[in-house]
Amino acid sequence: MVLLKIKFPFQKRVRLAQGLWLLSWVAMFSGAITFAMGVFLKTELHRRSEVMHSMDIHIVPNLLMAVGLASVGINICAGKVCQDSLDPSRFPRWKTFLPPFFCFSVFITSLLLVAMILSFALQPSLEESLKIGLKNGIRFYKDTDTPGRCFQKETIDRLQIEFQCCGNTNYRDWFEVQWISNRYLDFTSKEVKDRVRSNVDGRYLLDGVPFSCCNPASPRPCIQYSLLDNSAHYNYEYQSEELNLYNRGCRQALVNYYMGLMNTIGPCVLFDFLLQMTILVSLRYLQTAMEGVIGQENVEIETEGYILEKGVKETLLETKEKMKKILQFAQVGDASAVTPDTQPDAEKPATA
Amino acid sequence: MVVGKMKFTFQKRVKLAQGLWLLSWLATLGGAVTFTLGCFLKTELRRRGEVMDNTDIHCVPNTLMIVGLASMGINYFASRICQDALDPGRFPRWKTFLKPYFGCSVFFTTLMLISVILSYAMKGSLETSLKIGLKNGIRFYKDTDTPGRCFQKQTIDHLQMEFQCCGNNDYKDWFEVQWISNRYLDFSSKEVKDCIKSNVDGRYLVDGVPFSCCNPSSPRPCIQYKITNNTAHYNYDHQTEELNIFIRGCREALVNYYMGLMNTIGAVVLSVFLLQSSVLASVRLLQTSMEAVAGQENVEIETEGYLLEKGVKETFMEYVDPVLKLLLLNQVTPPEAKPEAGATGTTTTTS
Numbered sequence: 001m002v003l004l005k006i007k008f009p010f011q012k013r014v015r016l017a018q019g020l021w022l023l024s025w026v027a028m029f030s031g032a033i034t035f036a037m038g039v040f041l042k043t044e045l046h047r048r049s050e051v052m053h054s055m056d057i058h059i060v061p062n063l064l065m066a067v068g069l070a071s072v073g074i075n076i077c078a079g080k081v082c083q084d085s086l087d088p089s090r091f092p093r094w095k096t097f098l099p100p101f102f103c104f105s106v107f108i109t110s111l112l113l114v115a116m117i118l119s120f121a122l123q124p125s126l127e128e129s130l131k132i133g134l135k136n137g138i139r140f141y142k143d144t145d146t147p148g149r150c151f152q153k154e155t156i157d158r159l160q161i162e163f164q165c166c167g168n169t170n171y172r173d174w175f176e177v178q179w180i181s182n183r184y185l186d187f188t189s190k191e192v193k194d195r196v197r198s199n200v201d202g203r204y205l206l207d208g209v210p211f212s213c214c215n216p217a218s219p220r221p222c223i224q225y226s227l228l229d230n231s232a233h234y235n236y237e238y239q240s241e242e243l244n245l246y247n248r249g250c251r252q253a254l255v256n257y258y259m260g261l262m263n264t265i266g267p268c269v270l271f272d273f274l275l276q277m278t279i280l281v282s283l284r285y286l287q288t289a290m291e292g293v294i295g296q297e298n299v300e301i302e303t304e305g306y307i308l309e310k311g312v313k314e315t316l317l318e319t320k321e322k323m324k325k326i327l328q329f330a331q332v333g334d335a336s337a338v339t340p341d342t343q344p345d346a347e348k349p350a351t352a
Numbered sequence: 353m354v355v356g357k358m359k360f361t362f363q364k365r366v367k368l369a370q371g372l373w374l375l376s377w378l379a380t381l382g383g384a385v386t387f388t389l390g391c392f393l394k395t396e397l398r399r400r401g402e403v404m405d406n407t408d409i410h411c412v413p414n415t416l417m418i419v420g421l422a423s424m425g426i427n428y429f430a431s432r433i434c435q436d437a438l439d440p441g442r443f444p445r446w447k448t449f450l451k452p453y454f455g456c457s458v459f460f461t462t463l464m465l466i467s468v469i470l471s472y473a474m475k476g477s478l479e480t481s482l483k484i485g486l487k488n489g490i491r492f493y494k495d496t497d498t499p500g501r502c503f504q505k506q507t508i509d510h511l512q513m514e515f516q517c518c519g520n521n522d523y524k525d526w527f528e529v530q531w532i533s534n535r536y537l538d539f540s541s542k543e544v545k546d547c548i549k550s551n552v553d554g555r556y557l558v559d560g561v562p563f564s565c566c567n568p569s570s571p572r573p574c575i576q577y578k579i580t581n582n583t584a585h586y587n588y589d590h591q592t593e594e595l596n597i598f599i600r601g602c603r604e605a606l607v608n609y610y611m612g613l614m615n616t617i618g619a620v621v622l623s624v625f626l627l628q629s630s631v632l633a634s635v636r637l638l639q640t641s642m643e644a645v646a647g648q649e650n651v652e653i654e655t656e657g658y659l660l661e662k663g664v665k666e667t668f669m670e671y672v673d674p675v676l677k678l679l680l681l682n683q684v685t686p687p688e689a690k691p692e693a694g695a696t697g698t699t700t701t702t703s
Contacts, residue, residue: 144571144572145571150571153568153571154568154569157568158568161513161568179573180572180573181571181572183572183587184572184573184585184586184587185586186586186587189586210573210574211563211566211573211574211576212566212568214563214564216505216506216509216510216513216564217506219496219497219502219505219533220496220533220535220536221531221532221536221562221563222562222563224563233536234536234537234538234541235535235536235538236536
């Protein structure tokens with residue numbers, strides 16, 4: 001049962017080859033663009049890698065880069081094949097190359113779809129990674145004298161300023177952490193001693209945030225300290241104050257940013273996938289249509305093109321058998337090397 | 353006294369025309385690049401237009417944009433001329449067009465050079481404009497409830513964070529201005545009353561800066577208030593503290609930024625200028641060498657090409673005279689000329 005049979009007169013074959021050649025150039029560009037987008041996404045993820053705990057999300061740009069490069073190669077081959085296809089003397093040399101080429105191409109093209117699905121599926125993983133990364137960043141904010149953590153303060157400050165966010169979930173995350181280093185606390189003063197004694201771990205906790213949480217759009221100068229104390233500031237009520245600090249948490253800001261990036265990249269990748277599949281299907285039709293011409297004297301006869309000679313199940317079984325035979329041949333080759341006795345037996349009947 | 357005389361064999365003329373055609377396309381690209389650079393510079397100047405007092409500096413990008421567009425037109429015509437140059441049948445139709453064309457082209461090409469010189473000459477004007485603009489911005493920082501000034505705070509905050517600068521000359525400019533609005537001051541508290549009584553104008557002056565002056569690279573949390581008071585903060589010495597707030601003034605930061613931009617643009621525009629000049633010189637040589645061929649039967653003779661038929665001064669007067677005559681036409685014609693013209697007219701009819 002042949003799959004999707006189409007009749008191809010000579011003119012239709014010629015037009016198919018020409019159209020395919022043009023399309024392969026467009027798809028090559030598209031593959032290059034996919035590669036570029038993969039590089040861009042990887043760069044953006046790398047820039048904020050200090051506030052990410054795991055690198056799981058990097059599989060999406062890695063896949064995009066690999067598929068982009070592979071698809072450029074695939075489309076170059078496709079262009080060459082369809083250049084040779086209309087010449088019956090040059091076409092047969094592609095015969096053995098084409099079946100594995102198709103398997104490889106279909107595999108690579110399906111990876112595009114996998115990358116798109118992953119970009120949505122890995123969102124919880126990204127969120128978790130950011131949650132832990134930001135929590136650590138806020139915890140080690142004060143450790144500007146500890147090697148390995150000395151840049152956390154600058155990283156978190158610049159992040160909060162650039163993404164207009166404060167803290168992990170919101171600004172109250174700063175209340176639960178000591179973000180002022182002991183080097184800058186006067187332990188002889190009463191206020192410091194009271195605060196340190198007021199909690200079990202002996203940490204200096206206060207209802208204040210760093211300056212990078214301040215919102216420039218606020219009409220009044222920034223209130224950073226004593227945020228929950230209405231009487232500490234004139235004409236101030238923290239429940240109704242909205243513009244003083246950034247309301248958004250940095251985790252949500254970063255997740256929104258990266259999801260926005262991937263939502264923009266998604267349609268381009270989908271377009272590339274559809275284009276690539278069209279090329280593969282057209283190339284298969286061209287190959288099967290030209291196979292009917294090989295050996296014939298009249299090149300301009302009408303032939304049939306199809307996608308699969310037999311049905312899907314039968315083709316799969318056939319491929320399985322072929323793979324088994326190849327594996328067996330490798331095994332038998334080993335066996336005959338171990339036992340040379342079988343060879344003289346084969347020769348005897350010939351001489352007799 | 354002919355300027356720039358060169359002999360041109362037929363082959364040399366052909367090669368000149370071909371080379372000129374390529375060069376004119378390159379120069380068109382150069383003109384487009386100049387136009388784009390002018391647009392970019394204008395956009396950058398407009399983005400910070402709120403801290404500039406006047407728009408004098410905008411003449412630089414405006415000139416660049418005009419010159420870019422003009423040079424695209426000039427080079428388009430240059431390519432058309434050299435396409436027709438090697439065909440003696442088609443070349444004569446450009447004859448009357450070429451004189452005004454050269455006049456315009458030389459004018460716009462000189463304008464290109466002038467724009468590069470201007471970009472350096474206007475540095476002082478830019479600095480003064482920024483000085484006044486920033487001074488006003490800092491003065492009106494607190495007026496977030498006054499229409500027309502309500503965005504000054506946000507503008508100055510964003511500027512200081514983006515350019516990593518503080519104040520006009522440096523951070524001390526904030527000490528001389530009341531940047532905290534009266535709406536947020538408790539006039540019943542002793543501290544506020546003392547502060548206001550301590551100066552003549554009754555302003556609330558503090559030795560503090562807004563949060564946008566804070567430097568994220570500092571190892572300690574930002575010290576914004578009581579900056580000059582060492583005892584107010586533990587382990588703090590304001591004379592040796594360098595990383596707490598931005599030390600640079602915003603005027604210096606912005607001037608450096610714009611001068612850097614204009615230096616890069618100036619280098620590119622200078623190379624476009626050289627390209628354009630060589631295109632014009634080549635068109636002139638091609639025209640003069642082809643003029644000798646016109647009317648001859650044998651097209652492949654050797655001719656002479658030159659840049660200027662007379663000296664520089666005489667040629668300049670030749671171009672300027674028609675323009676002056678055009679302007680003088682508006683003046684009253686002398687009365688003696690009229691009856692004379694009438695008398696000569698009658699004498700010719702009677703004779």
